[in-house]
Amino acid sequence: MAKIGFIKLGNLGMSQVIDLVQDEIAAREGISVRVFGTGPKMGKDEAAATAELKAWGADFYVMISPNASAPGPTAAREIYKDVPCIVISDGPTKKEDRAALEEAGFGYIIMTVDPLIGAKTEFLDPVEMASFNSDAMKVLSTCGVVRLIQEELDKVAAMADEGKELELPHIVAKPEKCIERAGFSNPYAKAKGLAALHMADMVAKINFPACFMMKEIEQVTLTAAAGHEMMRAAAQLAIEAREIEKANDSVFRQPHSKKGYLMTKTSLYEKPKQ
Amino acid sequence: MAKIGFIKLGNLGMSQVIDLVQDEIAAREGISVRVFGTGPKMGKDEAAATAELKAWGADFYVMISPNASAPGPTAAREIYKDVPCIVISDGPTKKEDRAALEEAGFGYIIMTVDPLIGAKTEFLDPVEMASFNSDAMKVLSTCGVVRLIQEELDKVAAMADEGKELELPHIVAKPEKCIERAGFSNPYAKAKGLAALHMADMVAKINFPACFMMKEIEQVTLTAAAGHEMMRAAAQLAIEAREIEKANDSVFRQPHSKKGYLMTKTSLYEKPKQ
Amino acid sequence: MAKIGFIKLGNLGMSQVIDLVQDEIAAREGISVRVFGTGPKMGKDEAAATAELKAWGADFYVMISPNASAPGPTAAREIYKDVPCIVISDGPTKKEDRAALEEAGFGYIIMTVDPLIGAKTEFLDPVEMASFNSDAMKVLSTCGVVRLIQEELDKVAAMADEGKELELPHIVAKPEKCIERAGFSNPYAKAKGLAALHMADMVAKINFPACFMMKEIEQVTLTAAAGHEMMRAAAQLAIEAREIEKANDSVFRQPHSKKGYLMTKTSLYEKPKQ
Amino acid sequence: MAKIGFIKLGNLGMSQVIDLVQDEIAAREGISVRVFGTGPKMGKDEAAATAELKAWGADFYVMISPNASAPGPTAAREIYKDVPCIVISDGPTKKEDRAALEEAGFGYIIMTVDPLIGAKTEFLDPVEMASFNSDAMKVLSTCGVVRLIQEELDKVAAMADEGKELELPHIVAKPEKCIERAGFSNPYAKAKGLAALHMADMVAKINFPACFMMKEIEQVTLTAAAGHEMMRAAAQLAIEAREIEKANDSVFRQPHSKKGYLMTKTSLYEKPKQ
Amino acid sequence: MAKIGFIKLGNLGMSQVIDLVQDEIAAREGISVRVFGTGPKMGKDEAAATAELKAWGADFYVMISPNASAPGPTAAREIYKDVPCIVISDGPTKKEDRAALEEAGFGYIIMTVDPLIGAKTEFLDPVEMASFNSDAMKVLSTCGVVRLIQEELDKVAAMADEGKELELPHIVAKPEKCIERAGFSNPYAKAKGLAALHMADMVAKINFPACFMMKEIEQVTLTAAAGHEMMRAAAQLAIEAREIEKANDSVFRQPHSKKGYLMTKTSLYEKPKQ
């Protein structure tokens, strides 16, 4: 049995499904999941509130938030520093900051490919926000990021289940690393997926000035819109990549058995095998 | 000030963003959000665990899960029956069951358009699950469902903020109702959006037998794959619809101001106005 | 030699090609076809007029019309009840009505997948009508319905040719049945085709209220437009499905030889074989 | 009242809907339609059989077939030379042949844009035939050809209804002429439609050698497949053209009133006006 | 060592890359290239100016221009008639004119598939011109024309390198000839490519009257726009064709080795082999 606690501060693309990826049909035995989230905000108050889930006594925690170096996530880590906890975020991107995380005992998966949204009142409303998250999830799911997260969390859960000491992951999930997990069999599908990841990665470089530096309405909205168009184009490439695999009946699938081990299958009509 | 507690049992498409839609850029004052979730499962144990968030004393709760008539959600409602609570689900679809919910004091928004996933080990793995959720979110976001949820929750939050007695919504979110919230200005874009919602609605009719009645591997996987292809096609129609509005520079946007009221804008370069 | 008489009352998608599917290059010996049609109308006068073709003395007749239970088709069947006649229509969908047809000696193929057009003056003009029929034909042709009709008529023609007693077909052509005739070799192409058929099937559910219940101009036109958008999306899925087979050089073809037997081929450069 | 008889020898793209275009919702008063067809074949036997419809005594006849100069259609015209009859075909393309038709008292509409199918056993089966007809109909419907036919037939029907002497049309329906009837308001949509018509026109130049001159299997199938790909691309351009008009809510529609006069509308929510 | 001189008078689609195709990564030994061009114009002055490159003493010259029968190119040939020179153009299309070229000692490759641009001030500006050239290059590159040019020039360069007498090519590059050089392995991809070439070929038939015969602004711009839309559609077909080959990992590649011989590879991860 593994008890896994998810703490969600603010929102990343991956936040949408991270608590679901280990039990996609809700039939897996030997795993128990609890989620505590603070909605869109990730300030100090929210950080303090996360203490609540600690009482549950999970085997390990997964703390997901944008920018793990921000004050809120930093404060939240203070609370969880004495229990096994994996930080999942789009930063810190600096090596030394990640080393500090590791020294403090945290595992981490830093996904530079989880794209920064164009978070300006002049552009973003709830519909645009949700629509952007849909595009982000299309890339994250089909280009290897979801599988990377799932495999790494499964590894730790297996250790917990077996009563072993937990070895937490320390991974920088750059495009080149993610794409290897995607399981593409056609090399051009893989190349499209890799390009999509690079584009998701690059969205932050466009949206960052829109979010934090620009003031003038035309510049802000044009730039954020360009960021979202790039994300849309990335999603489209990811779709194309998967369509190629479908056309070859070579979609790699890795469902969980009821007992929790991973099975694999490739041809659609094939039974999953351990 | 409004305190809103979200309880997530299992997963619907809308679960991915429901706690974010009232504060899309995480800058709204006077609103506080907490989320308690149980991951993919929604059995009796999970239902019992939801009691934890009640202690927070939210002004109102939002309980989202598939099939609100299932034992887990039913048990969870027992816990929250004496506080203001809005049930958000894809069922019950029968009138009398919804009447019973209302009599028991619950608000509800029943989204028949939140599509049933093809949840069979033979077909679904974490990647396919996340990819399907991306398609679902594309339709939910751009075809009015996200806005319907946001507007209804905002109304109740405003009542809480103003210290009024809370009037909870009782809405069956069928395609025809949702599309009116989408704010399309071009009638063909609206028609595409409406068709996409009907298709999302119909996915359940295809996936239900795949999930619960079929046994044979070819039949199960072909049928679930057809359900997911229909969802993919629905997402594509939703994308087309929004592209038309973009081409006309008539995307209706409704961002929240810092103070929490809704602003609107249509032309991209226009400033949002109250 | 087989003499086949086609009676067309009103118009279905399939009406466009039904008299052509047994002799696609107009070179088949031993088959003779005559068609009598009444244009768009299918009232009692038109029904009476169909008597004309009876004099020709076909080996069997094929009577195609929308809604076989309507007064016109019913009256026309009175005329043909004493000769071998196969009813092809989009209804009756009720089992007992079909049983009655069979008891009365008629064969039938009820294609629930032949979509109901949005037949309202406020929306439909000759161009929209023809364009919708194009979309319908794309699904009917590539997703198995044309082949089902062709194979069934060929069987009866063969019996006539051989002087056997005619065994007429009794088939409800639902999506699941049709798709098996399409000959897809790639399972995702097949799933796309199946989804397209389900969508074609669903168009009636959208267009029916537009045609017969709604009055208000915006509601009528929006709804019918949504029905036609769904048909357009279905056609697009059907196109995608065939493109996959083309990309795999696995398009299954079944041309008629000059002598009338079916040949088959799959690779484009392959010669058709008996 | 106008009685219109349609004689169909063999099949053109336009044959699929020609008897429907004057009464698209089957509700027009004062018009009566009968169709006599001979299926795919158009030889001398079929020509002789068309005599049957003459007895009906239509106000005028419309005889549609491929290549009006072929022996079958020529023989059929002998039968109808003493009654008002409009020949609709993809040829003769030579001026003097058309002059001869006119001198013989026939009206004609020669549609060079109705594409020649790749009618070789090695390539064409019933499914490919029907699918090609779908593509042809997409261009014919949205690029002005259907409307040209409808308007011209309506004019003659109006003369018949008013008891005037019938003036039959003499039209060569080349791309430039057809596109003017399509009612596009956006000039690029019109240009796309015009390009689609030119491509449909050109299909014959590709398929003709495949049908009548080539022998070798690879050459035949590659060439016919290229012809069908060009038709597919033309259909896609036609779809794009109409999507532009939809995006501008400027689709020109011209439905028939119950009384038979033409109404027009442009905006989707607008009521048709006389 | 081979010295190759390129003379560019005016512009064809192929002019953009013709001096690059023998040395795509700029690493080939034993080849030396010089280009002399006259920009858009190709009159007598420009023709005279081309004499400059003759002094270089190339092993052979390649003279590329639209319409090789025009006065400018004709005058330029006078200068180069006593050295080995290959004329590359979209005409002359008449057999006797090409025979005259050959008798005069010139090699030629007449590419009827290099499309005529819609060169009218009312339509063409630098952006439209460059965008059209992009579409032309997509067809020329992926449908065999670039490879035909490359292979033919390589052959002559090899003769020069080996000190043999030069045998110059005499080729009319029609669609059927070009497509054989494209190296498609999927027959439908090849059919799409062939259709694209036919469309490129046909563009001249549309643009010619727009360029040289029409006067009225609407007619000129509509017609030229239709020509450019057809080229756009041809490019799209060419893209589709290559995507099919990518999906099958069967893109045929023929890079030059450093030493200048051709290597080939098909699977993406495969090493090129001699």
Next chain:
Amino acid sequence: MAKIGFIKLGNLGMSQVIDLVQDEIAAREGISVRVFGTGPKMGKDEAAATAELKAWGADFYVMISPNASAPGPTAAREIYKDVPCIVISDGPTKKEDRAALEEAGFGYIIMTVDPLIGAKTEFLDPVEMASFNSDAMKVLSTCGVVRLIQEELDKVAAMADEGKELELPHIVAKPEKCIERAGFSNPYAKAKGLAALHMADMVAKINFPACFMMKEIEQVTLTAAAGHEMMRAAAQLAIEAREIEKANDSVFRQPHSKKGYLMTKTSLYEKPKQ
């Protein structure tokens, strides 16, 4: 009268059309163009050879090559340092290097958006090279880069024509600068164009390691393929952007009059005006 000499060393995307953009229909008076190129190579020998065009005595020269800091271009500049010469390249990207260029008297336009090709024998062959250039040109043409070059060269040509002292441009053509020249009227089209430029810009970051750092065949080909897929996606975005402007009949055009001044037009049927 302005005499303009173009020196092309190696190849950039822009090299394909740079000598054409000032005289798109080859009818402009008062301008004379000569081009000297060295094909794919740009070493010291090629640099020396460029001296040839200096003798012509152009009013100004335009020297286009990849990486202006490389030895070849640097050597070529030595030759042209005493005449007016504008350097057009994708680098140097460092400010001080550009300052040095300016101090040496050169004008420059550094286009970071002209994408670096994946120039490895393992991946690039003449077809892939030309196809990539087509994608590059689609972005360069429709997203403002071609117009920027054209406008800047026109300015200098006008000075030459008027006998003024030449003021040479000093421009770093980043995405944000280029997009302002594109003349988009729809803001989402502009955002798509901007995203396409950013993607073109980013291609170098992917292809650089493939070209210069990676060794292993799978890594090299996958990475270069990803770079080319990104360029393909950028081209597609650029196409979408222009389609929006076409759908709004708002394509901004700026043709040259016969006399050489710029005219403008927007609606397709509008006459160009000065």
